[in-house]
Amino acid sequence: MTLLITHPDALDHVNPPGHPEQVARLRVILEALDGMDLERREAVEATDEQLLRCHPAEYLDAIAGAVPSEGWAQLDADTFLSPGTWRAARLAAGAAVQAVDAVMGGAPNAFVAMRPPGHHAETQTPMGFCTLGNVAIAAKHALDGHRVSRVAVVDFDVHHGNGTQDLLWDEPRARFYSTHQMPLWPGSGAPSDQGAHGNVVNLPLPPNSDGRAFRKAMEDVILPGLDTFAPELLFISAGFDAHRADPLAQLNWTTEDFAWATERLCDVADQHCAGRVVSCLEGGYDLVALAEAVAAHVDVLRRRGDG
Template identity: 65%
Template sequence: MTTALLTHADALGHVTPPGHPEQVARLEHVLHALEGMDLMRVTAPMAAEDDLLRVHPESYLEMLRLNAPSEGFAELDPDTFLSPGSVEAAWRGAGAATRAVDLVAGGEATNAFSAMRPPGHHAETETPMGFCLLGNAALAARHALDHHGMGRVAVVDFDVHHGNGTQDILWDEPNALFVSSHQMPLWPGTGKPDETGAYGNVMNVPLAPGTDGARMREVYTGEVFPRLRAFAPEMIVVSAGFDAHLADPLAHLEWLEEDFAWLTRELCALADAICGGRLVSVLEGGYDLEALARSARAHVSELKEAAG
């Protein structure tokens, strides 16, 4: 078996204003870091409308389409922008997430990594925010449940910012467990432990500024992994943000590449034990370009090692 890498040049067409941290160079650095790796390279398709409607209403999708500018930028909020290529990039990112699920659920790949942008885990059901337009991780989970008939899917989000959008979309979904570790206090301000979902299906694990990799390993080993084992998902979806890195300019955790490698290795081992290794990862944050590139390569290297 193998690891699938899904990407598309359209993701480079989502352009943000000069100085914006979620920039084209992020994906360029990630893809450069993955060059030469023996991966199943898959062209990301455009998302199907019925898939998008699993997580966003038609009115929201139409709002994004109508606001896309023919030139320059459209500001959706102070952090979130549309450029002429943004809708295509977002739709491709969502399509990459669902195609990754198809490949893994169908046994064509053991696991998969979607290297696309913009990121998605802050996009709520009807609200774009935090650089995000479409809820890719939540969509992957819903696609696995609805299209592939899985009984339980877990989403693990280790981005430094709370995945408020994924939480919002999956809040009322009893068959999806959403687990988020994130710095607190930090934008967007959500993700307290008492936010537990309509069915006790949300687990938030706030981490204090300065939390290093050793403490992260303790928290995941003692709290997160037991919850995942008890839930026994048929697939694990990962929101892979690398902005918990010590070098990242937008937050204050102190993880290093080896910490992302360890966490990926442990999640793959857990997936191997409880769901046949089925794991789909989607790129989220990470804003120091060199740290992002090194961390993404460490992440995908562990996915590849687990796939055999």
């Protein structure tokens, strides 16, 4: 049965009014998944050892020390800390690690419904609503904690996963694939960014393209690349802000595009990973579209996991 990992304390990370990464994102997701046949577990915080695989101690201490007792501390133009942020962030990273433990222990796949997101957090730089590199931390846990030989991360958030790229840049046992709109913040993710071992594949898509361009990138590059690499565990950085209703970008995907991508990635996982998929929530800022797309994504995981 597909595992859903979340925690109510993720709601205690509160951004200023009007911020797109709002508490309501998680609420509408959990409402959309209510009643779906999933195994539900409560997240636990990542340990220092797990976090230190990606972030140095001085960075972790700096973020923890900047958490305010009330109101907000601003880290950059978009990234804020509230009194509950550091626990929520450690829970989000811990949930991704838990998901690895679960799928390596026999669960078919898992979806991590937590916030803040993680794929923009670089080694020593918080940015883009993110403080900890959740997926990269989980990937390193799989490699070093479970002695998995090869892992792959597919990031279909509309914004380039610069943090995951940075954290896995020197990791030959990992492959990172990113589709994202370009030009668009954060401005990284050119095809020439290929990692220290040719382990990074960036596939920028133009504004006002649609799901057909995404599907072509998947079919021409990502799926064949995954087949060649043959990962033992597949991660998805599941951002849903490429949806045509999302206010922050212009890729114009439909809910069906997200479901299609999930099916194809599950095909890869069935072939190479014994079905093992860990999917972690990233972006998605239109609440109706987010809830609908997440439900479609998780429903595919559920059906494939039950199969």
